[in-house]
Amino acid sequence: MHFKMKFLLPAALLAASVGAASAATCEAVVESNDAMKYNVSEIAIDKSCKKFTVTLKHVGKQPKAAMGHNWVLTKAADQAGVNADGIKAGAGKDYLPAGDARVIAATKLIGGGETTSVSFDTSKLKSGEKYVFFCSFPGHSGLMKGTIKF
Ligand SMILES: [Cu+2]
Incomplete structure (x- = not known):
């Protein structure tokens, strides 16, 4: 029994890690901090997601x-407009225009120590279009901005 377990366990672990590496990762974790920065400047979205x-x-x-x-996804061309309208919308609206199709x-x-997430349909993204993500808090998007690779 002991003999068998020793060899089975590493094989199972290996199979699990190979499986994870071959499937597309349809999620990303982005950290933000008190220095007004995200820890990533590009997020790749696999077309199989x-x-x-x-x-x-x-x-x-x-x-x-x-x-x-926050983390806001728009077309690159819409970023400045959404940001400006978000600042007008104010803190009570999380600095985002309500119901804005852009x-x-x-x-x-969120504030320090908090975590949040959002899921979206990748059918909203079109090949060849340029997309960005940014923080819409007033004054943050200059530093807190990145691109989507799709
Ligand atoms: Cu911010």
Whole structure:
């Protein structure tokens, strides 16, 4: 029994890791912090993913009102407009215009120590179009911005 277990366990672990590596990862974890930064500048979305999930973590300590972060996905061409309208919408709306069709996906705004996530249909993305993600908190998108590879 002991003999058998010794050889079975590593084989099972190997099979599990090979399986995970070959399937597309349809999710990404993005960290944000008190230095007004995301820890990634590009997110690759595999075309085999029907849905994609982004989990946003705020690893800082500052409250939402001072250093709030969200994760907003738009076409590159829409980013400036959504950002400007989001600032007009104000803190009560998480700095996003309500029901805006230009917003493909967005998390809620979070403060230090919080985590949130959003899932969206990748059918909303078109090949050849340029997409970006950014934080819509006033003044943040200059540093908190990245591109989507699709
Ligand atoms: Cu932010």
